[in-house]
Amino acid sequence: MKIAVCIKRTPDSESRFRIAASSTAIDETGLKFDIDDFASYAVEVALQLNEKQGPGEVVVYAVGPDAVQETLRKAMSMGVDRAVQLKTDSVPYDGLAVAKALAAELAGGGYDLVLFGKHAFDTSSGVVGTATAELLGIACVTAATKLDIANGKGTARRELEGAAETVEFSLPAAVTIDEGIARPRYPSLKGIMAAKKKPLETKPAQLGDVRITVKALQLPPDRPAGRIIGEGAAAVPELIRLLQTEAKVL
Amino acid sequence: MGTSNLVFAFILTLGAGFFALNVQRLVGYMQIGKSDDRSDHPLVRLKNVLTIGIGQTKIFRDPVAGAMHATIFWGFMVLTAGTVEILIQGVFSKFSYALLLPKLVYQLYAMSQDGFAALVIAAIAFAFYRRLVLHPKRLEGDKLEHTDALIILGMIGGLMVTLLLTNACQYLLDPSAIGPEKFVSRQLAGLIAPLDPAPTRLFTVFWWSHALLILTFLNYLPYSKHLHVATSLINVYLSNTSGPGQKGVMRPMDLEADVDHFGAADVEDLTWKNLLDGYSCTECGRCTAACPANLTGKLLSPRKIVINSRQRLMEKAPVALGDHMEFMHPALVHGEGDDAGATTLTEVLEHRLLDTYITEEELWACTSCRACVQECPVSIDQLDIINEMRRNLVLTESRFPEEIQPAFESLERNGSPWAFNPGDRALWAEGLEINTMAELMERGERPDILFWVGCMGSFDDRAKKIAVAFARILKACNVNFAILGQEEHCHGDPARRMGNEYLYQMLAKDTIGTLDRYEVKTIVTSCPHCFHQMGNEFPQLGGNYEVIHHSTYIERLLQENLVPLQSDHGQRLTVAYHDSCYLGRYNDVYDAPRETLKRSLPVINLVEPPRTKDRGLCCGAGGGRMFMEERVGKRINVERTEELLATGAETIAVACPFCMTMISDGVKAVQSDVPVLDIAEVVAGQLA
Numbered sequence: 001m002k003i004a005v006c007i008k009r010t011p012d013s014e015s016r017f018r019i020a021a022s023s024t025a026i027d028e029t030g031l032k033f034d035i036d037d038f039a040s041y042a043v044e045v046a047l048q049l050n051e052k053q054g055p056g057e058v059v060v061y062a063v064g065p066d067a068v069q070e071t072l073r074k075a076m077s078m079g080v081d082r083a084v085q086l087k088t089d090s091v092p093y094d095g096l097a098v099a100k101a102l103a104a105e106l107a108g109g110g111y112d113l114v115l116f117g118k119h120a121f122d123t124s125s126g127v128v129g130t131a132t133a134e135l136l137g138i139a140c141v142t143a144a145t146k147l148d149i150a151n152g153k154g155t156a157r158r159e160l161e162g163a164a165e166t167v168e169f170s171l172p173a174a175v176t177i178d179e180g181i182a183r184p185r186y187p188s189l190k191g192i193m194a195a196k197k198k199p200l201e202t203k204p205a206q207l208g209d210v211r212i213t214v215k216a217l218q219l220p221p222d223r224p225a226g227r228i229i230g231e232g233a234a235a236v237p238e239l240i241r242l243l244q245t246e247a248k249v250l
Numbered sequence: 251m252g253t254s255n256l257v258f259a260f261i262l263t264l265g266a267g268f269f270a271l272n273v274q275r276l277v278g279y280m281q282i283g284k285s286d287d288r289s290d291h292p293l294v295r296l297k298n299v300l301t302i303g304i305g306q307t308k309i310f311r312d313p314v315a316g317a318m319h320a321t322i323f324w325g326f327m328v329l330t331a332g333t334v335e336i337l338i339q340g341v342f343s344k345f346s347y348a349l350l351l352p353k354l355v356y357q358l359y360a361m362s363q364d365g366f367a368a369l370v371i372a373a374i375a376f377a378f379y380r381r382l383v384l385h386p387k388r389l390e391g392d393k394l395e396h397t398d399a400l401i402i403l404g405m406i407g408g409l410m411v412t413l414l415l416t417n418a419c420q421y422l423l424d425p426s427a428i429g430p431e432k433f434v435s436r437q438l439a440g441l442i443a444p445l446d447p448a449p450t451r452l453f454t455v456f457w458w459s460h461a462l463l464i465l466t467f468l469n470y471l472p473y474s475k476h477l478h479v480a481t482s483l484i485n486v487y488l489s490n491t492s493g494p495g496q497k498g499v500m501r502p503m504d505l506e507a508d509v510d511h512f513g514a515a516d517v518e519d520l521t522w523k524n525l526l527d528g529y530s531c532t533e534c535g536r537c538t539a540a541c542p543a544n545l546t547g548k549l550l551s552p553r554k555i556v557i558n559s560r561q562r563l564m565e566k567a568p569v570a571l572g573d574h575m576e577f578m579h580p581a582l583v584h585g586e587g588d589d590a591g592a593t594t595l596t597e598v599l600e601h602r603l604l605d606t607y608i609t610e611e612e613l614w615a616c617t618s619c620r621a622c623v624q625e626c627p628v629s630i631d632q633l634d635i636i637n638e639m640r641r642n643l644v645l646t647e648s649r650f651p652e653e654i655q656p657a658f659e660s661l662e663r664n665g666s667p668w669a670f671n672p673g674d675r676a677l678w679a680e681g682l683e684i685n686t687m688a689e690l691m692e693r694g695e696r697p698d699i700l701f702w703v704g705c706m707g708s709f710d711d712r713a714k715k716i717a718v719a720f721a722r723i724l725k726a727c728n729v730n731f732a733i734l735g736q737e738e739h740c741h742g743d744p745a746r747r748m749g750n751e752y753l754y755q756m757l758a759k760d761t762i763g764t765l766d767r768y769e770v771k772t773i774v775t776s777c778p779h780c781f782h783q784m785g786n787e788f789p790q791l792g793g794n795y796e797v798i799h800h801s802t803y804i805e806r807l808l809q810e811n812l813v814p815l816q817s818d819h820g821q822r823l824t825v826a827y828h829d830s831c832y833l834g835r836y837n838d839v840y841d842a843p844r845e846t847l848k849r850s851l852p853v854i855n856l857v858e859p860p861r862t863k864d865r866g867l868c869c870g871a872g873g874g875r876m877f878m879e880e881r882v883g884k885r886i887n888v889e890r891t892e893e894l895l896a897t898g899a900e901t902i903a904v905a906c907p908f909c910m911t912m913i914s915d916g917v918k919a920v921q922s923d924v925p926v927l928d929i930a931e932v933v934a935g936q937l938a
Contacts (some may be wrong), residue, residue: 006733012663012664014663014664014669014670014671015671015673016671016673016674030672030673032662033666034663094583134294183652183655184667185648185656186648186650186658186659187648188644188645188646188647188648189512189644189645189646189751190510190511190645190646191648191754208489
C-alpha cells in the first residue's frame with residue numbers, strides 16, 4: 001500500500017505567544033517548532049498501517065520554506081520512507097491555495113491513502129485535507145479516531161457529540177486524523193541516523209491563488225485576578241450571590 | 251621417587267591441566283565482550299586490592315557475616331602457602347619449607363597453618379548454621395544455588411579437617427616432624443592415639459583425601475558461583491567503582507559510531523569487564539538487599555542482572571566462538587529467574603540478554619541510587635549494565651514507559667523535563683534583584699560564581715523557594731553571583747539517566763556552549779543531579795568547571811563567619827537529614843550538609859535513620875524515576891519517609907529538590923505534618 005501524509009510545521013502549543021510588529025503574525029523568536037500534533041498522529045497511523053499491511057511506502061509532504069525540511073526529517077526518523085518539500089517562501093493562510101499545491105503533486109502519485117491532521121494547531125481551519133480530497137476527486141473522511149484498511153476498503157470511526165459512527169469508504173481516499181487514534185512514536189537514535197540518509201526531494205509548490213490573508217491578530221484579554229471573598233461557611237452566601245449576579249453561572 | 255609420587259604427579263598434572271583448560275575457556279568467553287581499557291592508575295587499583303580485596307573493607311559492612319568471610323578468606327590466603335607445600339611434597343616427599351626458611355619463620359608459618367585451619371573450621375561451622383538455620387533473606391536462592399553453597403562449604407570444611415588429621419597422624423608416626431607450634435594437630439593426635447598409636451594407614455588416607463580434595467575443589471570452581479575465589483581480587487583491581495576516576499560517571503558514548511545498534515541488548519554489547527563481573531559474583535545478595543526498588547517489592551534485583559549476564563554468556567559464548575555444542579553444558583550451573591532452557595542452536599541465537607533474561611520492567615525500576623555498587627564486596631558494577639541496556643531500549647528500540655515520552659519531548663522543545671514555558675525560567679527571581687550573566691556581561695563585569703538554578707529550582711513551586719532561600723543567603727553574604735536566567739536550560743542529565751544519550755549530548759553540548767561563552771569558571775547549584783552532571787560528566791564533552799553543591803558552599807560561608815546569623819538560637823530542634831544519592835554515594839558529600847545544619851542551628855539535635863550516609867535509602871526519584879509512575883509494590887518515598895519519621899525528627903532536612911518532592915509527598919502520604927526543609931531554607935531562616 002502506498003500512503004501519503006501531508007504534515008505542517010507549527011510552534012509548540014505550550015509556548016507563550018507574542019504578536020509580531022506587523023500585528024498579522026506571531027513573533028517567532030524563541031519558539032520551538034515541530035510536526036503539528038494532529039499531523040504527527042497521521043504519521044503514526046500511516047506507519048502502523050504500513051507495518052500491518054506489509055511492504056508498502058509512506059511518503060510525507062509539506063508545503064513551506066526550507067525550515068520544513070527539519071519537520072520532514074523528523075517524520076522520516078519516525079520511520080517514513082521519503083519526503084517531499086513543496087517549496088514556498090511562506091505557508092499561505094488560504095488552505096485552498098495549499099491544497100492546490102498538494103493535489104498537483106499527489107495526483108500522479110498512485111496513493112491508496114492520503115492522510116492529514118484534522119486541522120493544524122496554528123490556524124485551526126481544517127481546510128487543506130478536505131479541499132485536497134475534492135481536488136483529487138477521491139473520498140474524504142474527516143476526524144477519524146480509528147482507521148482500518150482491509151480488502152481494498154477502508155473503515156473509520158468518528159466521534160460525534162454523544163455518539164460515534166463507523167463509516168466505510170472505497171480507496172483511494174483522503175482521511176483527516178483526530179487525536180486519540182495513536183500515540184506518535186518517539187524516534188530512536190537509529191531512526192534519526194537512518195533519516196539523515198533518506199531521500200528528501202524539494203520542488204517548487206504550484207500554489208493556487210491566495211485569496212485569504214490575516215488582517216489582524218489579537219491575544220485573548222488577560223484573565224482578571226482571582227478574588228478571595230472570605231473563609232469558611234460564612235463566605236458561602238456572598239459567593240453564591242456573586243456567582244448569580246456577577247458571573248451569572250448559577 | 252616412589253610409585254605413589256609418580257601417581258600423584260600424574261594426577262596433579264591432570265588436575266592442573268584441566269583447570270588451565272577451563273581458565274582458558276572462561277577467559278575466551280570474556281573476549282566476546284567489547285574492549286575497555288583498565289590499564290590506567292595501577293597504584294589506585296593496587297590500593298583497592300589491598301583495602302577492598304585483602305582488607306575486606308566492604309565485606310565488613312555486614313559485621314557478622316564479614317567476620318565469618320574474612321576468617322575464611324584470610325585463612326585461605328595463609329593456607330594456600332601450605333597447599334603449595336603439600337602439593338610439592340606429593341611429588342617430592344622430602345620437600346619442606348623448613349629447608350628454605352629460617353627456623354623462626356618456619357615455626358611461625360607452621361603455627362599459622364594450624365591456627366587458621368582451626369579458625370576456618372569455626373567459620374565454616376557458622377556458615378553452615380547461617381545457611382541451614384538462620385536463613386538470611388539475602389541468601390535466598392534456588393535449589394541449585396543452595397546445593398552449590400553447601401558443596402563448597404563442605405569441601406572447605408573437608409580440606410581443613412583432613413589437613414589437621416594428616417598432621418596429627420604424622421605426629422604420631424614421627425613426633426619430630428610436627429613441632430609444638432602445630433598445637434591443634436598435636437591436640438588432635440591425642441584423640442587418634444587410643445584408636446591407632448601408629449596410624450600409617452590413616453595417614454595415607456588423610457593425606458590423599460586432602461590432596462585430592464584440593465584438586466577437586468580447584469576444578470569445581472569453574473562450574474560454580476564459587477569461581478569468585480579465583481576472580482575477585484582481579485576484579486577488584488580492574489574495577490572503577492571505587493576509583494580510579496570519578497565514581498558513578500556514565501560511560502562516554504560515540505553517537506556518530508557506525509554501529510547497527512546502540513547500548514546493550516546482549517552479552518556481546520557489554521564489555522569484557524561486565525562479563526568478568528559475572529564470574530566474580532558469588533551471589534551474596536548484598537546488592538539486592540540494599541536496592542530500594544527490590545526492598546519495596548519491584549521486580550529489579552541487581553544480583554539477578556549480574557547472574558543473568560553470566561548465564562547468557564555461558565549460553566551464547568560457545569556458540570559465538572564456534573563451539574556449537576558446548577552451550578548444552580553450561581560452565582556455571584546456576585542462574586536466576588526463569589531458565590531460558592535453550593536446547594537447540596536456534597534457540598540460543600533467538601535468545602538475548604534483554605527480554606529473554608532481563609525484562610524492560612526490571613531495567614526501568616532502577617533509581618540509579620548506586621546502593622548496589624556501593625555494597626558489592628568485589629566491586630561489581632551492576633548499574634553500568636543497567637545503564638547500557640537502557641541506552642539500547644531508548645536509542646535502538648525506542649521502548650520505554652510511556653510516561654517518559656513527554657519528558658523527552660519537553661526536554662527537546664522546552665529545555666526542561668516539564669512542559670513549562672522556557673520564557674518563565676527566571677520568574678522565581680523577579681523582584682530579588684539578581685543579575686543575569688547577560689546583564690553583567692553588558693556592563694563588562696564578571697561574577698565570582700554562577701548560580702545554576704536547575705529546572706526544579708526554576709519551575710517547581712516548592713523548589714523555587716529553595717532557589718530563593720539560597721539567593722538570599724548569597725546576598726546576605728555579599729557574594730558576587732549571577733544566574734543565566736532564560737539562557738539556562740536542562741543539561742540533559744535526566745535524559746542520560748533514562749538512556750537517551752542523543753538528547754543528553756544535544757542539551758549538554760548546548761549548555762557547555764553557553765557556559766564557555768560567558769567564560770564561567772565556578773558554578774554553585776542546589777541540585778545534586780546538576781552538581782554531578784556538570785562537575786563530573788561534562789568533562790567527557792569538553793566542559794570543565796569547578797562545580798560546587800550549595801551544601802558545601804554554604805558550609806564554607808558559615809566556616810568563614812560570613813553568614814550573618816541570628817544570635818537567638820531558638821528552641822532545640824530534632825532534625826533528621828536525608829542523604830541524596832548523587833551527593834552522597836556519587837560524590838562522598840556527607841558532612842557538608844550536616845555541618846551546615848549544625849552551624850546554623852547551634853542547638854540542633856541531629857538524628858540519623860538506621861540507613862544513612864553511604865547506606866542511605868534513595869528517595870525514589872533518581873534514574874528518571876521522577877518522571878515515571880510507581881505502580882508496583884510500596885512507594886519508595888513512603889518507605890524512606892517512614893524511616894526518617896521513626897527517628898522522632900521534628901523536621902526533615904534535604905539537600906536535593908528531587909528528594910524534597912519525594913519526601914514531602916511521603917510525609918503527606920503518611921499524614922504527618924513534619925516539615926521538610928532544604929538546608930538552604932534552614933540557613934535562610936536563621937539569617938539576621
